[in-house]
Amino acid sequence: MKSTAAEAFRTAIMPAHARQAVLFAPGDLRLCDFTPPHPGPGELLLPVKCALSCGTDLKTYRRGHPMWRLPTPFGHEFAGVVAATGEGVTGFKIGDDLMAAPTAPCGSCFYCHRGQENLCPQAMEKMVMGAYADFLLLPAPVVARNAFRKPATLSFEEAALLEPLSCIVHAQALARPEPAESVLIIGAGAFGLLHLLTLRAAGVREVAVAGRGADRLEWAGRLGADRVIDIAAGDPAAEVARLNGGFGPDLVMECTGQVDGWRDAFGRVRRGGRVVFFGGCAAGTALEIDTRRMHYDNLTLISPFHFRPRDVRRAYDLLADGRLGAERIINAHRPLTDIAEVFDLLERGAVLKCAVIP
Ligand SMILES: [Zn+2]
Ligand SMILES: [Zn+2]
Secondary structure (H helix, E strand, C coil): CCHHHHHHHHHHHCCCCEEEEEEEECCEEEEEEECCCCCCCCCEEEEEEEEECCHHHHHHHHHCECCECCCEECCCCEEEECCEECCCCCCCCCCCEEEECCCCCCCCCHHHHCCCHHHCHHHHHCCCCCCCECEEEECHHHHHHCEEECCCCCCHHHHCCHHHHHHHHHHHHHHCCCCCCEEEEECCCHHHHHHHHHHHHCCCCEEEEEECCHHHHHHHHHCCCCEEEECCCCCHHHHHHCHHHHCCCCEEEECCCCHHHHHHHHHHCCCCCEEEECCCCCCCCCCCCCHHHHHHCCCEEECCCCCCHHHHHHHHHHHHHCCCCHHHHEEEEEEHHHHHHHHHHHHCCCCCEEEEEC
16 A cells, blocks of 8 residues: 555544443443554554454453453454554555454563463563454564464454464464374363364364353354263263273363363373363362372373464464364354443353454
């Protein structure tokens, strides 16, 4: 876009006032007026085209979050259009469609040097919050490391899945599922079902989903689960034991973030198998481990947190490739005005992911 056209574009979409959802306290989410800031060096300002609800948002809405102080602007999964660029930005120009992860590591700390950028303090401390808004400011490290031009073939909604999919890709990079394996996913929420789609795309032989709620279990079946296990009915433990020719699953992905789910995951995996504790539990909770089971059944426990730039890149490639069909996870749409209602819907388990459109 030429500079005069770019300026016209910018003036056309930059109102003096915009709206931004702010979480003041658990359960107290309000839409507030705010003035979109001018981007500083290396930064970008986006009109948000789509923000997605996330299980992490719901947990934070219910009980706060150990990493974030309240009040805080809210929402961290998004895609938008570049409306203004800060000094020194070369990779993007005004008018570009953009997708990004909401964090980026510093690249120079102890963890970054060891390839564990997911643990970089900067990643969480400077996480982009405020995607439930008309405009969002992207900080320089995110623009430099974890932002991409959105392919025209991807909708803004699907592009906004970059962050959750990066978490999935990181977990699977550590778990290394093999095509010949049998995998059990515990939890039929958006994360569990994104794992399902990703495992299916990777050609994993048997994928079972254990969860609760008729709607969610039906979605699991529709999205390709070989077996759907209702943990609130019948004898779920016996059903799981029958997987993998009666040996039990090689790999269990725990996606509930509840201690009961962690306990089940530990108890259900086959001897010599791996457990991935994907869902983080509430602060202060504990899990007691049967040491005999752990050692003599030769279990491997993995607990991936967040993601690294290489996971974001891989997630971007998976989305751009188009084979995942990940947009099927988004099963509700609401205008930004209805943001409080979105959290009511999530509370009731009525939706997997809701697209919030300004
Ligand atoms: Zn998220
Ligand atoms: Zn770092």
